[in-house]
Structure formats: structure tokens, C-alpha cells
Amino acid sequence: MLKYILKRVLWVIPTLIGVLIILFSLTYMLPGDPASAMLGPRATPELVEELNSRLHLDENMPVRLGYYLLGIAKGDLGTSVWSGYKVSSLISSALPHTALLAVCSLGISAVIGVFLGAFGAIRQNSPISRIVTIVSLLGVAVPDFVAALLLMLLFCVKFPILPAIGAGTEGGIGDIALHLILPATALGIGWVGYLSRLTRESMVDVLEADYIRTAKAFAIPQRSIAYVYALKNAIIPTITVIGLGVGKLLGGAVFVEIIFSRPGLGKLIVDAVYARDFPVVQGGILVATVLFVLANLLADISYGFVNPQIQYD
Amino acid sequence: MKKEDPLLEVSKLTLDYHLGARQMRALDRISFQLEKGEIMGVAGESGCGKSTLGLAIIKLLPKIANIRRGEILFKGRDLLKISENEMNQKIRGQKISMIFQNPQNALNPVFTIEKQMTDILRVQEKYKNREPRSSRYFREQAIERLKSTGIADPQARLSNYPFEFSGGMKQRVMIGMALSSGTSLLLADEATTALDVTIEAQINRLIADLAAEYGTSVLYISHNLGVLAELADRIMIMYAGRIFEMGATADLFDSPYHPYSAALLESLPSQQTRGKRLLSIPGFVPPLDQLPKGCSFHPRCPFAEDICKKEVPPLEQVTSGHFSACFLDRKRGRQKWQWI
Numbered sequence: 001m002l003k004y005i006l007k008r009v010l011w012v013i014p015t016l017i018g019v020l021i022i023l024f025s026l027t028y029m030l031p032g033d034p035a036s037a038m039l040g041p042r043a044t045p046e047l048v049e050e051l052n053s054r055l056h057l058d059e060n061m062p063v064r065l066g067y068y069l070l071g072i073a074k075g076d077l078g079t080s081v082w083s084g085y086k087v088s089s090l091i092s093s094a095l096p097h098t099a100l101l102a103v104c105s106l107g108i109s110a111v112i113g114v115f116l117g118a119f120g121a122i123r124q125n126s127p128i129s130r131i132v133t134i135v136s137l138l139g140v141a142v143p144d145f146v147a148a149l150l151l152m153l154l155f156c157v158k159f160p161i162l163p164a165i166g167a168g169t170e171g172g173i174g175d176i177a178l179h180l181i182l183p184a185t186a187l188g189i190g191w192v193g194y195l196s197r198l199t200r201e202s203m204v205d206v207l208e209a210d211y212i213r214t215a216k217a218f219a220i221p222q223r224s225i226a227y228v229y230a231l232k233n234a235i236i237p238t239i240t241v242i243g244l245g246v247g248k249l250l251g252g253a254v255f256v257e258i259i260f261s262r263p264g265l266g267k268l269i270v271d272a273v274y275a276r277d278f279p280v281v282q283g284g285i286l287v288a289t290v291l292f293v294l295a296n297l298l299a300d301i302s303y304g305f306v307n308p309q310i311q312y313d
Numbered sequence: 314m315k316k317e318d319p320l321l322e323v324s325k326l327t328l329d330y331h332l333g334a335r336q337m338r339a340l341d342r343i344s345f346q347l348e349k350g351e352i353m354g355v356a357g358e359s360g361c362g363k364s365t366l367g368l369a370i371i372k373l374l375p376k377i378a379n380i381r382r383g384e385i386l387f388k389g390r391d392l393l394k395i396s397e398n399e400m401n402q403k404i405r406g407q408k409i410s411m412i413f414q415n416p417q418n419a420l421n422p423v424f425t426i427e428k429q430m431t432d433i434l435r436v437q438e439k440y441k442n443r444e445p446r447s448s449r450y451f452r453e454q455a456i457e458r459l460k461s462t463g464i465a466d467p468q469a470r471l472s473n474y475p476f477e478f479s480g481g482m483k484q485r486v487m488i489g490m491a492l493s494s495g496t497s498l499l500l501a502d503e504a505t506t507a508l509d510v511t512i513e514a515q516i517n518r519l520i521a522d523l524a525a526e527y528g529t530s531v532l533y534i535s536h537n538l539g540v541l542a543e544l545a546d547r548i549m550i551m552y553a554g555r556i557f558e559m560g561a562t563a564d565l566f567d568s569p570y571h572p573y574s575a576a577l578l579e580s581l582p583s584q585q586t587r588g589k590r591l592l593s594i595p596g597f598v599p600p601l602d603q604l605p606k607g608c609s610f611h612p613r614c615p616f617a618e619d620i621c622k623k624e625v626p627p628l629e630q631v632t633s634g635h636f637s638a639c640f641l642d643r644k645r646g647r648q649k650w651q652w653i
Contacts, residue, residue: 036604110530216373217413218406218490219440232423307423308474 001304004312010299012290016255019289020068020282024061027278053281055081068282073218078279078287082272087283090268096285097167098257098264102249104180105188110242113192114235117199121234122226128290132196139193145255148186150258154180165261183260187252191245195238203234238308245300318389319346319499320373320530326383328583328630329367329603337601339365339378341554344628347498352524352531354545354562356538356577362554364414370532371411372400379652381460386496400438406433410491414503416483426486427471430455433490458489462519481512485519491516492523499524499531506535517544538581542566550574553598553609556628560635568649570637571612591651608639616650617640 027116035048035057052058071078077087082226116136120129142150156164168179206212207230215225261267265284272280303310328340339362342512347353355363368374372392380382387390387409395404413419418622421429431451439445452471459467462485475483484504491499505513521544524531535541542562550573558571558607569575579592596613599605605612611621620640628638642648 047317208417210413213373213422214419215414215421216405217371217411218436219401219404220436223403224432229421229424233421300509308425309422309476 001312005301008300010292012293013056015293016210016286016289017069019285022283023285024037024065024068027281028035036130043046070288077283080277080280082277083282087279090280091283091287094263094268094284095264097169097262098253098266099291100176100180100244101183101187101253101256101262101264104247106191106249107186108190108244109185109188110195112188112237113195114199114231114238116192117196117201117235117238118203118227118231120200120293123205124204133200136193136196136200139189139191140197142190144187144190144252145259147189148183148256148259150159151186151203153184162285167262167264179260179262183262185254185292186259187249190252191249194245195241196199198241199234199238207235208236215285232306236303239299239302239306243302245297246299247293250288250292317349317442317454319350320351320388321347322357322368322386323366324386326366326369326385327378327381328365328374328383329381330375331379334603335399339554339601340369340468340605343383343554343556345549345556345559347530347532349497350530351547352521352533352545353576354548355532355534355540355551356536356541356548357551360550360553360598360601363536363551365554366639367411367492367502367534368553370498371405371409371503372397373411373438374517380563399536403499407437408496409498409500410483410496411500412487415507416480417489420576421482422475425450425472425474426434426459428480430458430471430486435604446475452487456487458487458493460484461492461523462489464489472547475488475561479512480508481516483638484508484516488516488523491519492527492529494527496527496529499529500534501536503533504533504538513540520544537563538577550577552624553604554601555609555638556636557610557639558635559628560632560637560638570642571639572614572641572650572652574593574637576652579652586591594652615652 033054035051036043039047039051049058056064059067068078075088075130077091079085080087081092083090113136120132123129153165155162162182163175163179164182166179168175168177171178207226209230211227212230217227220229250266253264254270256262257264257267258270265288269281269284269288272284273277301312304312324344325347326340326343327338329362330337332461343366345353345361352366355619356365357363363376365374368505369378369380369496370392372395374380378399380393387404392400392404420426431448431454434451434454435446442599455471456467459470464470464485470478475486476487487504493606499520501559504520505516506514512557517540518531520531523529530569533545538548540584546563547560548565550565552573558565558569558574562569565574566578569578573594576592579586579623580594582591593614599609599612605622607624608614608620610615611617612623624640626638626640628636629643631637631642
């Protein structure tokens, strides 16, 4: 098990190098160069040249990549060409907001989605189950940025009961939680729909299985059969999807963070793209990639807890 | 001394399946008795209602099933009138147990054997309103049960998952769950069909031995007459939801009354049939919603006469303890039905 985790973590390195090569190629293709973006239109060619050589922008790509990797090895992600702050400090102040948003929305929507799905499968023909199906379809159909705008319109403009922008860092935990409600809901609503549909389908199959009939024949109470015996089997595909979904979630977080002006990783990266602040873009995406790979690893490990037939080696 | 009441007395049990607008009679006036400690074999082709009968007794029928009439008296009480709650609290898993056809899928793949066995023991204890016991007690009980089924090293095996057991071992685990000294009736639905022949014989021996030890009656459902010949005290032959013939095993094997039973026996390989072609009954079991008028077997029966096409032959006693549902055996007397 430990060996497996170590192996998977080491696999992050080639993944990251791949990501970096793509990133560096993209910065070549983007119009405009960072030096003129930083120094403005009236900068002298000497200044531009000096900056380019300081940032190794005059070198070819493999060399730049080499410098960059060397920096990472020293724990240095470079400096923002725009603000002059260390990229690592920018990321470390943005990351908690995104992490909190992602964990809350995914965690809560996983719990709600799995429960709704299980409930829908157990009471297949009840009116509540039909309502759940419709609501989850709606949740899947509405993109998260649309949900974000609608929620903002409803709870910040029409009924101004929740804060519209920021992360509430100045206030206490209560304020942070308050600022989290709308973004987390916007980001999670699609997941509730998706996960509940997935769980429902797999649960319907599992409830027909022979081992459920066995449990019934031995008078195991209905509730344990549904929520323990069946659900642990039904949840296996859901976990796969949650693991793979973290990447999609980080993508969705970008929109939601921009709409709600949350100072998170997504907003940091997008703002940096607009400003051609390449070190920040690279550092941000690098960290996002690491998160994505680690989330997948976490999902893979969690299989082992629900499905004993999975062996790690 | 007064003869003991039968443990199980099914009378005129009639049951339909509803599939959309289609209505199918899966069991038609099934009546039989099962004595204490007796092993009754239930035989017939696929779709004849054998499994439905087992599920009806333990009341685990699918929702589309609808019991029209009849009684299932178990120790004098009609199970059909017992609430679902009471079934769980007093009957299922305690007095009446069931083991199923496919041991590969009969155990939950994501829980250990220990969890699955102790859960059953724990709910039974709870239903009996006894003082709560320690996990260790239930573990000991589970080990005892496994030991009784001949599983080697039960302590270690408890922490295994079903996929770590072979098919025969899984069926042993199932038997361990199902059979204890308190079990009055075991319903075994094709319990060994999925196993290979040597394992099948071992498991059947185990069922018979434990049943004898605990005084448990067994309703042994199987399509394999050869297995039933070794195991069962009496045999019931079913066809399209009806009992065609029922009698002591040796009696029925020696000289069946019903042409269908005769045909089933003819299609068994034996010393006498060595080197000869085995019988294959022409045609197939009709779909339950398209049963022919009269005796449901008459289209496949070369001996059928006019009356067979018009009237349903009732199940009647032909000799003491031997029942048959055929007009012809009554008319022509007991005879050897020459299928080949």
C-alpha cells in the first residue's frame, strides 16, 4: 500500500514535466511579450532586453524549462512580473480559498448526491423519487456559472441576505462560512445532480442482486440492507467519478471565483493570463495539476476501502 | 400415539405473476405436506415454478407476484397471514432459512464473512429480545457455525472476503448461516447446481447430515433428479406451475405414474441406458401465459387422449402416499410409459 502510494506520487513528476512543456509552448504562441506588458509601451529597448535576460526570456524553450525546474527544485516558483510578489506566496494565499470551496462543494454534494440517489433507488416509484430525478436532471443541465449568476441575482440582489463578493477573510469563521454558501452551492449543484443520478442507477442494479436477496432471507432490517449492504456496493462507480471530477471542479471554480470575486487559485490564474504574468500562470497551473493528480490518487486509494477485491502493489 | 402434525402444510396455493397486462399463473393449486425431518425433492424443468414455491414459503416473492388463494401452514400458522415484521422477527433465518442457487453472488462482495455472519446472528438475537451480547460472543458463534460446515481454520477464514472462497466454500458459508439447531425448515433452491460434481456431492452430503443432526426438514429444489434420488425421502414433480406427481423417492423412481415423470426418468443416464440414446421430450415448457387448455402437458404427451385436451386432471392419490395428476394412469392403471 505504502509502496503503491509512493509510486503514484513519483508519477506526478513526469506528469508535471509534460504539463510544463505544454505551458511553455503556449506562452510562445501567445501574442505580446511579458516585458512590454510589464514595462509599458514607452520602455526603452535596453530595459526590455535587460528584463528579458533577467527572466531568461531570451533563451530557447528547453533552457527556460531547465531554469524553471531548477527553481522548483529550490522551492522557487519565480516572481510575479506584475506585482513583484513571489509566486509561491501568491499561490499560498489563494490556495486555501479554492481548496475550501472545492472541498466544501464536492464534499457536501457527494453526501447529498449519494443520499438522494440511494433514496431515489429505494423508493423507486414514490413522488419524492420523481422529484429527486427532476431536480437532479436540472442540476446536471445548468452550467455552474449560470447557477452562480442566478444564485447571486436571487440571494444578493432580489433578497439581499447573503454576501455577493469576496471570501470574508476579514471577518471570523462565521463570515467565511457565509461567503462560502453561494459559491459552493453554485459549484456543487451540478454535482448533486450528476452523483445522485449515478448512484441511483447503480443502486437500482445492486438492489436486484442475489446478495441483497440473501440479506432479506436472513431478516436483516430493511434499512441496513439499503444503506449498508447495498450502498457500499453501489457507491464504487460514484467514487471513480468524484476522483475524476476534481479536475472539472477546479475548472468550474475558476468561473465561480470570478463571478463571486473570490481571491482563489482560479481567479489568480485568470487574472495572470490577462496580465501576461507568465510566472504566476505557470506556477498556478502547476499547483492545480499537482492537486488534480493527488485527488485522483486519493480516489484510487479510497477504492480499496469500499472494494476489497482491489489490491495495491 | 397421535401422528404428529406436519411441519409444513401447503394447500391450494395459487399464485400469479403480473407483467404489464400479462397475467401468468406460476403456481396452480399446489398442495403438499412436509413432515418434521423429512427431505422433499422438488423437480421440474426451468420455469415450472419450483423457485417460486420456495420464495413463496419464505415470503420473498418479487412485487409482481400475487397470491390468489391458498394457505401455507407452518407449525399450524398460516405464513400468508403473518405480518412482514413478524416474519423477520420470528421466522426468516431462524425457523425457515433459504440457500440459493448461485453462491458466487449470494454473499455480499464488499463485506467480510465475519461481518455478514455476525450481522445475521446479531439481528436474530435482537429479535429475541435478549440482552445485548459482546462482539466476541457473535464471533465465537460464527466460528462454531463455520466449523459445523467443515470449513478448515474457521478463525482465520472469518476475516476473508467472499472472493477469497471457492464456490463450494461459499455454499458452505451459506449453509453455516442458514442452518442451526433451531432451524425447522431449510429451503434449498438449486443449492449445488453451480458447483462441479464432486463438490456438489459433498455439499449435498453436508446438507443431509446437518438436517438429520438438527431435525430440520428440507425442501430441496433441483432440476437434477439424480441428486434428488440420493437425497430426498419424497419427490414432487412439477410442470408449468402444477404438481404432476408426488411420492416416495424409491416408489417414484421404480414406477412413475405420470407420463411426464416417466419421461424425466427416461432422460436420465443410467446403467440400463448405457450406449443408448437418451430421451429428449419433444417440444418445450409453454410460456405461463399461453398454457394450453386441459392438461398443460398434453401437446408434448404422445399418450394424450381427447379428455386431456379438455379438462385439467386433478392431483389425486393413486396409492397410499402417492399422488398423480393424469387421467390416463387412472384409466389404464399403473403401467410402463413407453416413451422410446
